[in-house]
Amino acid sequence: xxxxxxxxxxxxxxxxxxxxxxxxxxxxxxxxxxxxxxxxxxxxxxxxxxxxxxxxxxxxxxxxxxxxxxxxxxxxxxxxxxxxxxxxxxxxxxxxxxxxxxxxxxxxxxxxxxxxxxxxxxxxxxxxxxxxxxxxxxxxxxxxxxxxxxxxxxxxxxxxxxxxxxxxxxxxxxxxxxxxxxxxxxxxxxxxxxxxxxxxxxxxxxxxxxxxxxxxxxxxxxxxxxxxxxxxxxxxxxxxxxxxxxxxxxxxxxxxxxxxxxxxxxxxxxxxxxxxxxxxxxxxxxxxxxxxxxxxxxxxxxxxxxxxxxxxxxxxxxxxxxxxxxxxxxxxxxxxxxxxxxxxxxxxxxxxxxxxxxxxxxxxxxxxxxxxxxxxxxxxxxxxxxxxxxxx
Numbered sequence: 296x297x298x299x300x301x302x303x304x305x306x307x308x309x310x311x312x313x314x315x316x317x318x319x320x321x322x323x324x325x326x327x328x329x330x331x332x333x334x335x336x337x338x339x340x341x342x343x344x345x346x347x348x349x350x351x352x353x354x355x356x357x358x359x360x361x362x363x364x365x366x367x368x369x370x371x372x373x374x375x376x377x378x379x380x381x382x383x384x385x386x387x388x389x390x391x392x393x394x395x396x397x398x399x400x401x402x403x404x405x406x407x408x409x410x411x412x413x414x415x416x417x418x419x420x421x422x423x424x425x426x427x428x429x430x431x432x433x434x435x436x437x438x439x440x441x442x443x444x445x446x447x448x449x450x451x452x453x454x455x456x457x458x459x460x461x462x463x464x465x466x467x468x469x470x471x472x473x474x475x476x477x478x479x480x481x482x483x484x485x486x487x488x489x490x491x492x493x494x495x496x497x498x499x500x501x502x503x504x505x506x507x508x509x510x511x512x513x514x515x516x517x518x519x520x521x522x523x524x525x526x527x528x529x530x531x532x533x534x535x536x537x538x539x540x541x542x543x544x545x546x547x548x549x550x551x552x553x554x555x556x557x558x559x560x561x562x563x564x565x566x567x568x569x570x571x572x573x574x575x576x577x578x579x580x581x582x583x584x585x586x587x588x589x590x591x592x593x594x595x596x597x598x599x600x601x602x603x604x605x606x607x608x609x610x611x612x613x614x615x616x617x618x619x620x621x622x623x624x625x626x627x628x629x630x631x632x633x634x635x636x637x638x639x640x641x642x643x644x645x646x647x648x649x650x651x652x653x654x655x656x657x658x659x660x661x662x663x664x665x666x667x668x669x670x671x672x673x674x675x676x677x678x679x680x681x682x683x684x685x686x687x
Contacts, residue, residue, distance in 0.1 A: 306351075309373075310466055310498040311361060312339040316370035329368065330356050332522040338500060343492050345501045345509040348519035349545070355470055357519070358502045362391050362468050375465060390464040394474045398443040405430070405439040407412055408457045410414040415462075429461045433487075449480045449487075456491065466498040473508065485511045487592040489516055506546050507519035510534065518542050535591075536666045543668060550636045551668070556582055563662060564588065568610065575607035575662045589668045594639040596664035599626065599648050604659035610659050612636065614650045626650065628658060 313336040319329040331353040338344045346354040359365040361372055363384035372379045379387055398407050405426050412422045421591035430436045433453040443451055452472055461465055467640065473481045473488075489512045492499045503509050509516050510530040517527045518541075526538040537543035540551060552574050559582055566574045576588050592608070603609050612630035619642075626638040636658060650656050662673045 308335045310340040310375060311500070312336070312371070312373040312376075313357070313361075314371040314373065316357070316367045316372065317359065318353075318360060318365065318368050330522055331360070331367070332525055334370075334519075334522075336496060336517060336524065336527065339514075341496050341498060343489065343499045343501065343512055343514045345513040345516045346519060347503055347506065347509040347516050347545075349504055351521040352519040354504075354519050358391075358468050358470055358500060361466075361500065362389060363387050388464055389466045389468060390459035390462055391468040391470065392455050392459050392472045394471045396443075396451050396472075398451060398454055398458075400443055403440050403442060404435060404446070404454050407443065407454055408461050411458065411462050425461050425517075426457075429457045432460070432491060433457045441597050447480075448476050449484050452484060453487070454569065456488075460491075460495055460497075464497065467499060469499060469501045471503055473503075481508070482511075488512060500532060510546075518545065520545070537591060537668065540589065540591075540668050547558045548594050548637050548639075549591045550594065551589060551591055552665075553587070556584055556586050558587060559584055563607075570611070571603045574610070575606065575665065575669055576666060577662055578667065589669055590665045592660055592665050594625070594637040595623070597636070597638045597658050597660050599625075599628075599638055599640060599646070599650060599656045600659060601650075601656065602646055603657050606659040607662040608665060609657055609659040610636070611655065614652050614654045614656055617650070617652055618661070626656075628656060630658070 313334050316331055316334045317329050318331040334353075334357060346357060348354050356365060360367050363379065363382060367380060374387060374389065399410065404408070409422050409426045412425065417425075425437065430439055433456060435450060435453055435457065438446060438450065443454065446454065455472070467657050473484050476484060477490060485508055488499075501509070501512065510533075513530055514528060515529055517524045518533060519525070520541045525564040526542045527537070528531060528538075533542065534546050537546060537549070543551065554568070556564040556576070557567040558565045559578070562578055564576045564578050564582055564586075566576065568574070574590070576590050582588070587613065598604065603611070610630050612628035614626055615629045615635065616627035618625040621642070623639045623641050626640065628636050628638060630636055638658060648656065
């Protein structure tokens, strides 16, 4: 499992700890074939923590194990220091919100929210006060007497959230709760969810495959792939300094540049492609000349010019595609046989050139806009087999 040395542990005492959690469903198999493989996580009290990854990566299974709907094959799940393995869901002091809100259509908003409290035989006066308070928090106090069918999708989602929060759980688990909403409403609800989480102050664990959603709301993100956590970090660190090639490619668009070092300085190395082309790699460990390296650079960090710029990294290419995106223009640049890089240039008047398809351009960026992904020793090689550039 990849570790992220850039991201500090939670600032508060952990609310939830997962210790070497493994899960496979058929009762057989091995750790290597498990749906979840050796997951270690420490989630802070009051943190908005997201599990992000593609379908089938194990994020929902991990959430369901925290909730108690699935049991791990091995490992520990600690809620405020108490091992929850074997403890039924209704005894875990956590609630879960699903993509399907499962509201009772015949009950009012207030009665839907109060349902769990009534089953617990909470006193009527306390139920009224708690329901009123939570409906104010989710900004639905004026909709208390309405039925779910009279509400928009976003309002129904907030009712489901209020119903979970009114029970005052120690943690709230959310399994892609915004997935059924249209794009504009989903973006609005992301900000609402973050506001509500700050106001109630409890731990949120949020499952999503939407990178923008995780970046918008999270204090920290765990990026999962094939049952393992590849990186845990803040949204900025995950985007700017991905730990693996998968993270770099999954979070937004990223260009991967690989080659062998032709020279090494104290904290950087250079891959020289000849004809004035080179890539400078920031190094945080010792590397020898000839070592193989792979780095990532984001499309918006790259500048297009008609000639080679006086920068640490610069590569020549031919524009193959130009796509207007509103706030920016996307350029696909062929830098060699079958090798392409993506560049985002803002449409704010700061662009230096406006190339068209077929134009020759130079791509340039600063050393601190490159981030090293992997290193491996390799014999020295000629320029012909020393470069690999891909856009993901």
